[in-house]
Amino acid sequence: MIKEERQRLIIEKLNRDQKINLVELSQLLNVSYDSIRRDVIELEDKGLLKKVHGGAVANSYLSFKTTQGFGIDNQEVLHLTRKAQKLFENHQTILMDGGTTNFHIAEQFPKNLELTVITNSLPLAIVLNEHPxxxxxxxxxxxxxRYQITLGNQAMRQLEHLRVDLYLMGFNGLDPNVGVTLRNYEESVLKQKMAKSAKKVAICAITEKIHTIETYKVCDLHEIDCLVTSLKPSDPSLNDFRNKGIEII
Amino acid sequence: MIKEERQRLIIEKLNRDQKINLVELSQLLNVSYDSIRRDVIELEDKGLLKKVHGGAVANSYLSFKTTQGFGIDNQEVLHLTRKAQKLFENHQTILMDGGTTNFHIAEQFPKNLELTVITNSLPLAIVLNEHPxxxxxxxxxxxxxRYQITLGNQAMRQLEHLRVDLYLMGFNGLDPNVGVTLRNYEESVLKQKMAKSAKKVAICAITEKIHTIETYKVCDLHEIDCLVTSLKPSDPSLNDFRNKGIEII
DNA sequence: AAATATCTTGCAAAAAAATGCAAAAAAAAT
DNA sequence: ATTTTTTTTGCATTTTTTTGCAAGATATTT
Incomplete structure (x- = not known):
């Protein structure tokens, strides 16, 4: 069996099941675990899926369906992204970067919402393209x-000329002491600049991300104005954030 | 069995199975592996399939949903875009804007070509994403x-910092007296700036576009260094262009 | 914290591709 | 019909790609 055939079968199975398991696949296709793993890496580099521990999940950018990942509570994402809609008002200019959460939020924008959205994410530009x-x-x-975003000096320079109403920041980790953290250095630098270009900064956190810390620090909590979460605003685990003056939605 | 028949059978099998395996095929058709391999190379040159390690797959095997609707239905476009490959050399920086012709050229970049491509076209960025x-x-x-490109001041400003080896300009009309013309004003302004950022400007013209004039002028012929056409370089209808010192490919 | 599962890395074997060459076949020219 | 030229084919050699394995690192679960 040639590599391309295998990769196509992987994508097909992924579209059917929404998620795949590497061990299972290697048995099914009768090749070593390593080959499957390498296939999945290639497919991820092409932006056709998203690798997770133990397997891979469909890239919603392609399927335009909500992802149902390993460990990601789908209902929670839905709840969260719906709550996030409260952040937006007509005729605002919003800065949004990459990440699946932002993608899902944009997917759910009501048809009559009039916004200007500035973004460095291609998937976001593509969904927004369908919005009237x-x-x-x-x-x-x-x-x-892999991240399907633009980065670097040119993006940084463009930000210097901007002043937006709201920046909806994607991130990997959020901790009351350390602040907002990220896995990618270059992106973290860009996000710092983005935060400085906005009147208000909001983040949208699934419970999993709260109280986790990643490698690169983006900013302190005091730079965050608003936190959208699926928890009740009164939830005690949010005390640390509420005490620092962050509005909880 | 003659070569042509073999090649016909290869294409038929490919259309049935979506993929073929060279070893398998050589046994099936009872010729050496090398002959099959050479057939497949020829077929790839004709743009009828895509060669991969171990076999070949149909052209649009794993390509992106977003890029659909760009299928080549026209033999001339195929011929033209293949000819255009001569424009590129390893380690160059190329400026390419939107349009279907440029899209098809990018689609056919050989997988060992090392380029930096600067573009304002999202579909282009997406196909190039799959290039290693x-x-x-x-x-x-x-x-x-509608055009799926970026426009405006920010793009203009970014161009000021660039100096590229080659600009492959998309356009709507080409006339020996009027020069290069376009249907969209804003885009025409950007293209003017793009031309000024490049050491060399090339255009790729299907016969239909030659001797047609559209509303907005982009530039005079003397700004064009190279014209790729499906006509023979000696074709008399190209005299006007050749006389102005434009290299015909 | 231990146990289990999964991931990464480097390596070597195997498979396939590219290249150059010469024989065979086909086509063209005489 | 025969010679010349061109094209096609198969083979041997080198190079590249793919693959599976093993050992250590990392992540996840119990």
Whole structure:
């Protein structure tokens, strides 16, 4: 069996099941675990799926369906992204970066919402393209294949000329002491600049991300104005955030 | 069995199975592995399939949903885009804008070509994303939904910092007296700036576009260094262009 | 914290591809 | 019909790609 055939079968199975398991697949296709793993890496580099521990999940950018990942509570994401809609008002200019959460939020924008959205995420630009009333501005820069965003000096420079109403920041980790953290250095630098270009900064956190810390720090909590969570605003685990003056939605 | 028949059978099998295996095929058709391999190379040159390690797959095997609707239905476009490959050399930086012709050219970049491609076209960025050796830089700006390109001041400003080896300009009309013309004003302004950022400007013209004139002028012929056409370089209808010192490919 | 599962890395064997060459076959020219 | 030229084919050699394995690192679960 040639590699391409295998990869196609992987994608097909993924579209059917929404998620795949590497061990299972290697048995099913009768090749070593390593080959499957390498296939999945290649497919991820092409932006056709998203690798997770033990397997892979469909890339919603392609399927335009909500992802149902390993360990990600789908209902929670839905709840969260619906709550996040309260952040937006007509005729605002919003800065949104990459990440699946932001993608799902954009997917759910009501048809009559009139926004200008500035983004460095290609998937975001593509979903927003289908929205009748949203004007999209893309930040230029070096295209990062896996994350499907633009990065680098050119994006940074473009931000200098901007002042937006709200920045909806994607992130990996959120901790009351350390602040907002990320897995990718270059992106973290860009996010710092983005935060400085906005009147208000909001983040949207699934419970999993709260109280986790990743490698690169983006900013302290005091730079965050608003936290959207699926928990009740009164939930005691949010005390640390509420005490620092962050509005909980 | 003659070569042509073999090749016909290869294409038929490919259309049935979506993929073929060279070893298998050589046994099936009772010829050496090398002959099959050479057949497949020929078929790939004709743009009828895509060669991969171990066999070949149909052209649009794993390609992106977003890029659909760009299928080549026209023999001339195929011929033209294949000819255009001569324009590129390893380690160059190329500026390419939107349009279907440029899209098809990018689609056919050989997989060992190492380029940096700067573009304002999202579909282009997406096909290039699947190429292993091409680095893509996106120009930022207001996203034009229908053309799927970025436009405006921000793109203009980004160009000021660039100096590229080659600009492959998309266009609507080409006339020996009027020069290069376009249907969209804003885009024509951007293209003027792009031309000024490049050491060399090339255009790729299907016969239909030659001797047609559209509303907005982009530039005079003397700004064009190279014209790729499906006609023979000696064709008398190209005299006007050749006389102005444009290299015909 | 231990146990289990999964991931990463480097390596070597195997499979397939590219290259150059010469024989065979086909086509063209005489 | 025969010679010349061109094209096609198969083979041997080198190079590249793919694959599976093993050992250590990392992550997840119990």
């Amino acid at each position: 009333k949203i004007e999209t501005i893309l930040l230029g820069g070096t295209y990062h294949k | 050796k091409i680095e893509t830089i996106l120009l930022g700006g207001t996203y034009h939904k």
